Amino acid sequence: MSNAERAQQWRDLLRLLNDSAEVIIRDWESGEQTTPVESGAPLPSPEVYEATRIVTGACGMFLDLVQEPGSRLTEIACANFISRALHVAIQARVAEILADADPTKGMSAALISEKTGINEQKLTRVLRTLCTVHVFNEVRDGYFANNRTSDALARDPYLYDWLLLHAQEVYTASDQLLPLLFDKVKTDATSNRVTAWQDAIGADSTVWEYLEQHIEQPDGSLGPRPQLGTWARGMVGGGHAFASGMYSDYPWEALGSSTIVDVGGGAGGTSLDLAGRFPNLRFVVEDLPSTIQQAQAVWTREYPEALQRGRVKLVPHNFFTEQPIKGAEVYFMRYILHDWPDDQCVTILSHLRAAMGPDSVILVADQVINTTVGSPLLKAAPPPLPPNYGVARYFGNMHDLTMMAIHNGMERTPEMLDAVAKHAGLKVTKIWECRGIIYIAELRIREDS
Numbered sequence: 467m468s469n470a471e472r473a474q475q476w477r478d479l480l481r482l483l484n485d486s487a488e489v490i491i492r493d494w495e496s497g498e499q500t501t502p503v504e505s506g507a508p509l510p511s512p513e514v515y516e517a518t519r520i521v522t523g524a525c526g527m528f529l530d531l532v533q534e535p536g537s538r539l540t541e542i543a544c545a546n547f548i549s550r551a552l553h554v555a556i557q558a559r560v561a562e563i564l565a566d567a568d569p570t571k572g573m574s575a576a577l578i579s580e581k582t583g584i585n586e587q588k589l590t591r592v593l594r595t596l597c598t599v600h601v602f603n604e605v606r607d608g609y610f611a612n613n614r615t616s617d618a619l620a621r622d623p624y625l626y627d628w629l630l631l632h633a634q635e636v637y638t639a640s641d642q643l644l645p646l647l648f649d650k651v652k653t654d655a656t657s658n659r660v661t662a663w664q665d666a667i668g669a670d671s672t673v674w675e676y677l678e679q680h681i682e683q684p685d686g687s688l689g690p691r692p693q694l695g696t697w698a699r700g701m702v703g704g705g706h707a708f709a710s711g712m713y714s715d716y717p718w719e720a721l722g723s724s725t726i727v728d729v730g731g732g733a734g735g736t737s738l739d740l741a742g743r744f745p746n747l748r749f750v751v752e753d754l755p756s757t758i759q760q761a762q763a764v765w766t767r768e769y770p771e772a773l774q775r776g777r778v779k780l781v782p783h784n785f786f787t788e789q790p791i792k793g794a795e796v797y798f799m800r801y802i803l804h805d806w807p808d809d810q811c812v813t814i815l816s817h818l819r820a821a822m823g824p825d826s827v828i829l830v831a832d833q834v835i836n837t838t839v840g841s842p843l844l845k846a847a848p849p850p851l852p853p854n855y856g857v858a859r860y861f862g863n864m865h866d867l868t869m870m871a872i873h874n875g876m877e878r879t880p881e882m883l884d885a886v887a888k889h890a891g892l893k894v895t896k897i898w899e900c901r902g903i904i905y906i907a908e909l910r911i912r913e914d915s
């Protein structure tokens with residue numbers, strides 16, 4: 467790119483940034499509440515949401531335009547230490563410890579060190595790394611306080627688990643991805659038994675088998691490996707962090723008193739959120755037996771009346787076997803298909819296809835991938851941003867690689883999902899581009915199947 471082209475791109479981006487920033491500023495100055503949600507991140511209006519992703523994408527592009535390539539690449543190559551610093555702060559529960567501190571005065575590193583058991587000087591360096599990327603504040607030399615971002619960690623125990631699960635085996639698996647991709651045999655594997663995950667844990671269990679083996683104790687106390695609790699609660703937290711738009715931008719209300727079969731529903735995070743918002747909907751949460759035990763604990767704590775009145779049923783079910791609930795209005799799967807390679811997705815979908823009535827619909831809630839080239843089925847960002855809004859949606863790509871590392875699964879483009887659906891006698895009829903990272907793809911029976 468010539469300097470003249472770079473200058474033009476910079477000016478176009480600045481204009482875009484300015485216009486979008488004004489939308490956000492006007493929203494802040496109006497003092498109006500964003501759409502309230504029962505849990506998780508508040509949902510901005512569609513205009514503010516669009517402006518926010520334009521600003522975020524533009525910030526990423528500005529860095530590329532202005533930074534010296536060697537510096538930029540070095541920072542990207544070392545960004546794993548930013549993640550690691552956050553993992554340390556999470557595991558040490560620093561945000562919760564700081565919740566007791568006056569935000570203007572902060573808490574001394576010495577006291578945080580005493581409470582966490584981490585060496586004071588090393589902890590200070592970890593926290594300073596995070597302050598530099600605007601997580602936590604160093605209010606004066608050696609005194610730390612929560613800021614807007616770290617405060618969210620202190621307030622949402624489910625978000626805590628969501629982030630923690632990325633710090634454990636998932637992180638180690640990311641390390642093993644490099645040798646695996648250069649392994650002449652493993653690089654072509656599609657099995658979920660031949661992934662970086664197995665190399666990370668030193669066993670041949672799939673993620674789900676591993677979690678089944680490391681269940682919490684029957685008395686509710688944490689066993690020697692409390693990962694299952696972390697994962698089940700973490701999925702609820704991931705929903706809170708990213709799924710608010712999913713509840714507002716799909717017409718759930720129009721489903722009336724329909725039954726939603728939450729296939730592989732985990733602890734039932736989605737159903738729990740939907741049940742609170744749409745009092746007429748009914749739910750069947752299906753998952754593997756030990757996860758259904760977790761679901762029982764979560765629903766008993768969060769919404770016992772729904773269990774007592776039979777508005778929600780918690781059913782152990784393996785989605786590779788015949789679907790027991792026939793002709794339901796909606797079969798819903800959040801974060802399921804992305805866990806599996808194409809062949810297994812075809813099996814899961816085929817079992818649902820066999821149970822569907824003519825008007826049944828499958829809703830797939832995943833991170834639909836848009837590329838920097840774009841897709842005719844998805845809205846494109848205004849130029850000069852790339853069609854997928856660049857870094858504003860890069861978590862989708864990060865998660866795609868997470869799925870590669872731990873399951874040989876993948877986040878799919880609309881075209882990839884439609885190709886899988888076709889093999890199960892289904893087709894993608896619509897993509898609901900919800901505000902947030904999760905979109906909802908609607909699948910119906912193909913007429914020619």
Ligand SMILES: C[S@@+](CC[C@H](N)C(=O)[O-])C[C@H]1O[C@@H](n2cnc3c(N)ncnc32)[C@H](O)[C@@H]1O
Nearest residue numbers: 674701730731732735753754757784785800801
């Ligand atoms: C990524 S989690 C998503 C959970 C939930 N849908 C959500 O969004 O919170 C995937 C879920 O699939 C479940 N799962 C894995 N294999 C399964 C199987 N064969 N049958 C049913 N559920 C399964 C796991 O136990 C886990 O709860």
